[in-house]
Amino acid sequence: MDITIRKNEHCIVGLPRCDFVFSSTRSCFIAYGFKTSPLEMTIIRNLLTQKGVQCEEAGGNLAPGQNAFCQKICSKIITSQFCIVLLNHDDENGKLVPNANVNMEYGLMLGFNKYLVPFQQEAETLPFNVAGLDTIKYDKNNFESKASTAIDVAIKKTSQNQADLTNPDQVIQLFILSRKALYSAVDSVGEKNIFRMGSPFGFNLLNDFSGMISIFFGNFTALRPEIVIWRLQMLNQLLTERISSLKERIELGLVTPKQVELAENHFGKMKIWILVTSDEDKAIILRETQSVTFFDRMQVLSTVDMKRELGLL
8 A cells, every 4th residue: 555645845934845754754753851851861762762763852963054943843843753742841940830942842743743642740730721632641650661652552553554564774774685785884994985975965885795886875765855966966076076186196195096096996886876755756856966977877766666676566
């Protein structure tokens, strides 16, 4: 059964449409007060890791040069499989008051119709505007057991069908193996240098089974097409300039002619694989990157392509 892809087409703060895909990652976004719930967060992080769900939280994300609200909060809520909110109050001069940021994020989750697991300490009282919403009350002794049960229910209810219960990372690993490639161990100086070229733009490094061909692999299923295009263009520019500088490096005595010959041969065989969410995104990326120097050695695949190759469709 095909899964309906739902994108966020209307920005809540009036910016251009972002097209982040709802529930596109196996993750859980958590809204909490940094000073009020340290023990609870430690327990939740451990539980999510044990259950194979990535933990996302605003304080744990960096967004240099980007809209922090969009990248650190809104997009993470949209793409998460489900959300958790800890509604514990802040202590301001001896008075317990609701955390404004947590409640703002709670409102976003409700507005996006996310599956929600709200918690609050037994001794505290919910604000009137959310008092009618079902909330799990807990104390320090029973929080872990209640959280574990609630997360299990959330995972079950937010899995769209039986196929989704397969760990996405395992599916991608199988896909890579079916293409006769492996994740690079990055244990040699040469592999480390190649890996460092792609990693700033979100690319991992693969090798074919012979170990002689390097492949930059970008799993960009949670990114908008224009972001993927920018990353491809930047990687292309870096590789092009690095290759063009090889002869100058000989003149500077940094490398030998034999090393340059080997490098040019290696770059000449290098490939780029891109994985995106939909065939629509794939078409946009291919159309806008035809000027990329490595276009003839670049493959853009949708998740449908991946599943088709694996015989899952």
